Amino acid sequence: MHSQSLTASNLDMLLSRMSTDSLQEPAPNGEMLELILATALRAPDHGKLRPWRYIIVEGEARIAFAQEVIAALKRKVPDLPEEKTNKIISRFSAAPALIALGIHLRPNHKIPELEQIMTSAAGAMNILNGLHAQGFGGLWVSGAYCDEPELMHKLGLSSTDQLAGILLVGTPSNDLKKPRRPNIKDYVAYWQEGEIPSFNADKGEKK
Ligand SMILES: Cc1cc2nc3c(=O)[nH]c(=O)nc-3n(C[C@H](O)[C@H](O)[C@H](O)COP(=O)(O)O)c2cc1C
Known part of the structure; x- marks a missing residue:
């Protein structure tokens, strides 16, 4: 039976999650990491295309990985400002671990790419919630490197x-x-x- 009690709060876990890059050791590893990642594979997935590909980067590899990301960015943005480079190095080396969220896309498939991407995003959200549920945390970042072919190859x-x-x-x-x-x-x-429904969030927004 469904409980409608407002005090019963499995939801508190979801409601209290927040992103942060103010992170210290430890990051989950081994079986705990596998369990958290397994929650991603519960995401709705139209056509069972299973687009999730997770690349874990730990320890010393984080620095080389940051350099690859910077190289990819420079291939797309040749005059990349130095502060951008520094931010990537400092964020990627300060985080105890990194999880690159690969999307194995099927172009021209009957399941639209947007739906494939949403399945991937739903998986990422489960990971963030899974991390939080176990006392860990994180921040989802992105950049122009996310579709850079050479970086994709290296990953x-x-x-x-x-x-x-x-x-x-x-x-x-x-x-x-x-x-x-x-x-x-x-x-x-x-x-x-x-x-026609209207949303308070849109009030005052220029159409
Ligand atoms: C696809 C995606 C890409 C993001 N990229 C960045 C990013 O590059 N840098 C950043 O500071 N936040 C980025 N964010 C926002 C943060 O992950 C986060 O949502 C934001 O800091 C708000 O925190 P909250 O999750 O506690 O609401 C991105 C979010 C998403 C969904």
């Missing part, structure tokens, strides 16, 4: 594949400030015949 992906981004993973530091969250009422409307 074991094909030239038509992409990254959904990279998860910086570890244990959140204790002193994190809780972010302000938007109000759900602004993002919900009930549809009724003959009425």
Whole structure:
């Protein structure tokens, strides 16, 4: 039977998750990491295309990986500012572990690419929630490198594949400030015949 009790809160776990790159050791590894990653494979997946490909980067490999990401960015943005390079190096080396979120895309498949990408994103969200459920945390980052063919090759992906981004993973530091969250009422409307729903979130937005 469904419980409608507002006090029963398995939902607290989902509601309290927040992103952070203020991360310390440890990151999950071994069986714990496998279990967290397994939650990603529970994501809805139209056509069972199973587009998830996870590349784990730990220890010293993080620096070489950051250099590959920078090289990929430079191939796309030749005059990449130095502060961008520095930010990638510092973020990728400060995070105890990285998970590159590969998407094995089937171009021109009857399942649209957008749906394949959404399955990948749903998997990534499960990982973030799984991390949080076990006392870990992370931040999902991305950049123009996410569809750079040479980088895809170096990550074991094909030239038509992409990254959904990279998860910086570890244990959140204790002193994190809780972010302000938007109000759900602004993002919900009930549809009724003959009425066009409107959302408070859109009020004041130029059309
Ligand atoms: C696909 C994707 C790419 C993102 N890329 C970046 C990024 O490159 N840098 C960044 O600081 N945040 C990025 N974010 C936003 C953070 O992951 C995060 O959502 C944001 O900091 C808000 O934190 P919250 O998850 O606690 O709401 C990205 C989010 C998504 C979904």
